[in-house]
Amino acid sequence: MKKSFIAVSLLTAALLTGCESMGPNAEEGAAVGGLGGAAIGGAIGSQNHFGAGGALIGAGVGALAGAAIGDAQDQKNAERVAYERQQAAERAEAERAQAEAERARLMSYGYSVDSPEVVAARQRAEALEAQVAALKKQQEEAAEKAREIEAYREREARAQQELQQLQSQQQAAPVPAN
DSSP: OHHHHHHHHHHHHHHHHHOTTOOHHHHHHHHHHHHHHHHHHHHHHHHTTOHHHHHHHHHHHHHHHHHHHHHHHHHHHHHHHHHHHHHHHHHHHHHHHHHHHHHHHHHHTTOOOOOHHHHHHHHHHHHHHHHHHHHHHHHHHHHHHHHHHHHHHHHHHHHHHHHHHHHHHHHHSOOOOO
């Protein structure tokens, strides 16, 4: 009996650690199944005075069952994601074809129509030019602000000089007696 516990434990560990491609649901299923199986196996085994062994066997069986169920969910999710990607690619291709057909229709009427690549390049260039203009405006505003600050500092220095001259003249002047 002891050999069967060891065999089940080793088999479970090998199966679970050997699966590098286990998805999140398979991993969670193995963990939950292992815990649940250990609890149930321990409870059944304790009635036969075989609690630890029952817990080990239950953990192994539960982990395998949980991993299998979780893996099935992961496969369904992967199929759904692949289907959604395929649908998105087909929609994008249909939109591109529709835009190209509209472009061809407009050109047949003599309208000048830019290709999507030209439009995208123009939009990128215009966006960068707008950024350059905004930065130039910020630089001009900063330079103007610096000129204003310098002008106020010069005024402050002249006013400070004049104040000192007036204060020294006032101290030097004799005070009239009453």
